[in-house]
Amino acid sequence: MSVAEALKLPAAVHQHLSDDAAPGADALADFIAEQLRIALAARAKASLLVSGGRSPLAFFASLSQRELDWPRVTISLADERCVPGDDDASNARLVREHLLRGRAATARFVALYVDGLAPEAAAREAEARLATIATPFDAVVLGMGDDGHTASLFADADGSAAGLDPQQSRRVLATYPRSAPHARLSLSLRALLDSRLLALAISGERKRQVIEAAVDAAPARLPIAALLQQTQVPLHLFFNA
Numbered sequence: 345m346s347v348a349e350a351l352k353l354p355a356a357v358h359q360h361l362s363d364d365a366a367p368g369a370d371a372l373a374d375f376i377a378e379q380l381r382i383a384l385a386a387r388a389k390a391s392l393l394v395s396g397g398r399s400p401l402a403f404f405a406s407l408s409q410r411e412l413d414w415p416r417v418t419i420s421l422a423d424e425r426c427v428p429g430d431d432d433a434s435n436a437r438l439v440r441e442h443l444l445r446g447r448a449a450t451a452r453f454v455a456l457y458v459d460g461l462a463p464e465a466a467a468r469e470a471e472a473r474l475a476t477i478a479t480p481f482d483a484v485v486l487g488m489g490d491d492g493h494t495a496s497l498f499a500d501a502d503g504s505a506a507g508l509d510p511q512q513s514r515r516v517l518a519t520y521p522r523s524a525p526h527a528r529l530s531l532s533l534r535a536l537l538d539s540r541l542l543a544l545a546i547s548g549e550r551k552r553q554v555i556e557a558a559v560d561a562a563p564a565r566l567p568i569a570a571l572l573q574q575t576q577v578p579l580h581l582f583f584n585a
């Protein structure tokens with residue numbers, strides 16, 4: 345199999361390249377399963393945060409079949425839409441249907457959004473829920489939108505500037521994107537970086553251009569830049585051409 349050309353990114357970013365979505369999802373699942381095994385060998389519990397969107401589906405399906413001591417693994421979200429848990433747009437629903445199945449059905453899941461709460465109250469509640477998971481998180485898997493958003497830190501969202509502030513003390517904030525539906529809950533940049541490793545899974549030429557442009561961009565314009573420009577946490581990019 346030919347392999348996609350490496351992206352023009354800082355040398356510190358570990359690149360995992362594939363020409364095909366299916367092997368890319370399996371490679372990410374292999375990598376995350378191994379991180380969770382290492383964590384479980386060292387500590388009583390392990391944690392994994394994931395994002396929503398459509399691209400994680402193949403990764404979720406692959407990871408859910410891995411042999412792991414799943415009851416000792418806690419899964420939660422890097423972001424959520426403020427919609428009921430049975431809504432099509434709910435990331436909790438996505439995780440329940442695609443990741444918490446098969447072998448992974450016995451993992452503990454911490455949902456962020458509580459049905460019916462207004463975004464600000466929901467953010468406070470999510471923060472309390474997140475506090476039940478030990479930090480640093482063992483692994484955080486993020487995606488990136490074509491506009492350079494990651495988690496629910498959108499350039500055009502009220503709440504994102506606070507979320508991107510490296511000194512932000514709140515771990516979950518309400519964000520209100522203008523360019524995408526639903527008020528959101530998003531972990532702050534600082535909370536996302538309170539992790540042992542970050543994996544970023546993206547695909548396609550458009551996203552290649554966006555992430556390469558983010559290397560020198562202000563995070564306020566392309567929020568993904570904040571992950572590329574930090575040196576605190578190892579960043580693994582999984583890219584499918």
Ligand SMILES: O=C(O)[C@H](O)[C@@H](O)[C@H](O)[C@H](O)COP(=O)(O)O
Pocket residue numbers: 395396397398399400423424425435486487488489493494495496
């Ligand atoms: O919308 C969400 O819930 C997200 O967590 C979001 O940040 C997502 O990861 C990107 O929009 C990429 O989505 P795709 O992978 O579907 O392109």
